[in-house]
Amino acid sequence: MCEPIRIQDAKWAARVETARNLLRMNKLSYEEIAQAANLPLKKVQELAEEIAAEKQSQEQ
Secondary structure, eight states, X not given: OOHHHHHHHHHHHHHHHHHHHHXXXXXXXXXXXXXXXXXXXXXXXXXXXXXXXHHHHHHO
């Protein structure tokens, strides 16, 4: 019974990583990334904010 949950988690993690990579490329809109990674737009926006905060902390 636990196996499907782990598969779902792995799929979600892969989609999030895809979105992160696309955001770092800075070539597509958030809407396009959400569609390509099959994620909600809100999640893509959250990831973009996280990446921006990471960049800012690295610059300091």
